[in-house]
Amino acid sequence: MIDKRVASVAEALVGVADGATVLVGGFGAVGQPNALIEGLIEQGATDLTIVANNAGTGRVGLARLMELGRVRKIICSFPRSAGSVVFEELFRAGRLELEIVPQGTLAERLRAAGAGVPAFFTPTGVGTLLAAGKEERTIQGRRCILEQALHGDVALVEAWRADRWGNLVYRSSGRNFNPVMATAATLTVAQTQHLAELGELDPDAIVTPGIFVNRVVHIPYGDPAS
Amino acid sequence: MIDKRVASVAEALVGVADGATVLVGGFGAVGQPNALIEGLIEQGATDLTIVANNAGTGRVGLARLMELGRVRKIICSFPRSAGSVVFEELFRAGRLELEIVPQGTLAERLRAAGAGVPAFFTPTGVGTLLAAGKEERTIQGRRCILEQALHGDVALVEAWRADRWGNLVYRSSGRNFNPVMATAATLTVAQTQHLAELGELDPDAIVTPGIFVNRVVHIPYGDPAS
C-alpha cells in the first residue's frame, strides 16, 4: 500500500543534506510550513540555499535558520520587509548571498523546473539591473531575457488537507507558492492541517496530485499568525 | 454589471474573422465545444487555422468545416485517427496545410501563450523530424530545442458549469485542453452545460478564472458521444 504519511517532522526531513537547495512555500504568514522550518532547524543541515518569497521576519523560522548560520544563499523576490532584521544583519555583514528574482519570474522558474522546461524567455526585467548577465533576444518585436528553471532538492509546503497518496488541497490564499514548489523538488514534504481518507478529496478539486509529494506529516496548528 | 453570458451561439461567435487562428478544446469526444464548432460552420469565417488535438472524424464538426474548404491549416498532434477521412482526402489533395506538434509541446506552447512566455526550450522532439529547422541548444547537459508560444485569435472551449463572470469548471476528463486554450486566445468563448449563480462555484475549485473568458453560452447538450 502506498502511504506517504510519516509520524513526525523528524521523519519527514530525513535525508535533507548539507548544501541542499530548499524551496519554502508560503506568502506572508499564510501557507507557511512552520513546523517543517522548525524541523529543519532541529535537523541540522547547513550550507543551505533557501528559495522563498521573503527572507524571514523576526528571529524565528527562516530568520532563525539564517541567524544560526545555516543558510549560505537566499533566492527571493522581497528580502527587505518589515521585520527582516536577521536578513539585514547577515547581508550587511557579507555572510549571506542574495539572488533577487522578480516574483513572477521566480514562480515561473519554479514551474519550469517542475514541468521540464529548462529555460524560457520573458519580457519581465528587460533593461533593468536584474537582467545583468542574462541573454537577451527580441521575439515577436518584444525584448526578452532568458531565465533558467529553478530546481529544489527539497520543497517544504503547507496544505489544508492531504491523503495517503499525497494529494493536496490548500485553503484560500494559503495556496500561493506551495503547489508550484511541490512540483519543483526532488523531495517534496507537506505538512497538512487535516488528513483525509483516500477518495475524500474531490478529484476535480485536487490542486497538487500526489505524484508531486513524497511525504506528508499531520500538523494541525490552526490559523496563521496575523 | 459584468455579464459575459450571451443568448446564442451566433452572438458568441460575432467577430470571428477570416484568417483567424481558432483553438478548439476537447480530447476525443469529451469536452468538445460541438455547438460552437457547428456555429463556426454557420458563421462563415474562412481561411482558418485550427489548433486542436485531432483533425476531426467523420463528416461533422471540424471535419465538416474542413470539407467546406474553410480551413487553410491544421496544427495538431494526432491528425490521422480512426475516421479522419476528410482530413486524409484534403491533405492528400494538397488542400490543407499540416503542422504536427508533440501533444505536450502543443499544450506547453498554448500555456506559454497564455502565460506571457514567448518561447521556451524543451528536450521533447530533439533529433526527430519534428525538430527540423528549430534552434537547438544543450542546457544542463541535455539537448533541447526552442519552441514558440502558440496564440489563438479565438478559443472555443466546453465547460461543465459557468457563471456570469466567466468562471469555468469542467467535468472529469472533459477538462483536457480547454483550460489551457482558454488562456491563450484574444477572444475566448465557452459553451457550458450548466449555468451557475455568481458565488455558487467554489473559489478553491474554479479551474478557469473568468479573466480568461469573454463570452459564455448555455448549451445543455448532455453526454458526449461514445
Place this chain on the structure above:
Amino acid sequence: MTQTPAPLSRPQMAARLARDIPQGWYVNLGIGIPTMVADHMAPDREVIFHSENGLLGMGPAPAADAIDPWLINAGKQHVTLLPGGSYFHQADSFAIIRGGHLDLCVLGAFEVAQNGDVANWATSANDSAPAVGGAMDLSAGARNLWVLMEHTTKDGQPKLVTTCSYPLTALGVVSRVYTNLAVIDVTPRGFVLVEKIDGLSLESLAARTGAPIHLPA
C-alpha cells in the same frame, strides 16, 4: 502673491484615478496609495481586483470581527473575496499578469520618465538588497500601467522626469500618471496634460515637473 492651491489628498488622488477605471476591467493595485483605489470605486461599476498571491475578485477589508486569517492580499493585509472570486497558485497568478490579461495595473513610483520608463523598486543602484516583488512582472505584463504618486518628493524634487535616475523597473510602459496636482498622459510626444487641480497654473505645474508638459494636440 497667489496662493498655492491645495494639492489632492491621497484618498482624493485614489478617487480621481478610480473614476477612470471602466466597468469590467481586471485591475491589480500596488502597495501604498494604489491600494486605496478599491475603496473609491463607484458601487454600480463592477471592477475585478487581482492580487499577486493568488486571488481574483478581491473585496474590501473585513470587519475586525470577521477576519479570515487565511485570506490576505499581496500587501499582507486581510481582505475578503467577492462572490465569483477564485483562488489559484503563484505561477497561475503571474500567468495572468505576464500573459497580458490584466487591463490595468496601478503602481506607486519613485520616478516616471517622459518615455514611459518607471522606477519604483530600488532607491539607488547601490541598494544591494532591494525588494522587487511583482513590480517588474506587473509593469511588463499589464495592458495599461498607470502610476499613482505625489507629483514631487517630500523635498520638492520632481518625480516626473526626462530620464529616470533610479534603477528602472520597466522600460516605456507607463501610459498615464495621476498625481496630487495633475493627470498626465505619457505619449510618443512625452508628457501631455489631461487635467490639473483648480487654481494651479500651467507654469506652476511645469516648475514642479522635471520634463516638458505638452498640451493636448
Place this chain on the structure above:
Amino acid sequence: MTQTPAPLSRPQMAARLARDIPQGWYVNLGIGIPTMVADHMAPDREVIFHSENGLLGMGPAPAADAIDPWLINAGKQHVTLLPGGSYFHQADSFAIIRGGHLDLCVLGAFEVAQNGDVANWATSANDSAPAVGGAMDLSAGARNLWVLMEHTTKDGQPKLVTTCSYPLTALGVVSRVYTNLAVIDVTPRGFVLVEKIDGLSLESLAARTGAPIHLPA
C-alpha cells in the same frame, strides 16, 4: 529438427512486464499492448496509472452498465478513476510527463536500437501526416522507458536493431524491451539478455534480432 517454442501471447507479454513494476510507481501505458499491463498488476501492489488527457489514478474499464461518458483515457476508451485519483488539464498533465515525474512509461514501438533510440510514430519519412500524440513527450520525459512489442514484424524482420530505419521518436531513452520472446536490457554495451522464453535457444533468439545480444556480465 527442434520445435520452435510458443512465443508469449500479448496478455502474457503484458503480465510479464507487470511483474517488474514496483509498488508505488507512477506509470503511463501507451496505446495497444501496453494498455493491457494494467489488467495484470498484482492486486496487492499499488501502482498509479496516468493518462495524458489529464488523469492520475486511472482504474480499470467500467462494467458496460456503469460507463461514465465523461471519463476516457488517452486511447479514448472508457475508464474509471480510483479513490485518490485526480483530474488536471493537458498542460499540467504533460508537466507531469515532461518534468520527469513518471517512474515509467511503457510504449509500443516499430523499432528499438541498441543505443536506446526508439521509433514508434511514423512508418516512413515519407509519411507526411503521422500521428505523434504524446509519444515524444513520454519518451523524453519518463524516468524509465520500457518498450513492449513483438520481437519481430509480421514478416519476421527484427524490431531490435543496430540503428533505427524508421523516423525516431526519441534518442537513447529505452532502458528495457519486453517482447514475446525475451526481456532485454538496453545498456551502454548494447542489448543484454535478461531472460528468454523456455526452450528458445540463444542462437534462435539472436537470429531474430537485428543487433548483437550480450549475456549479462
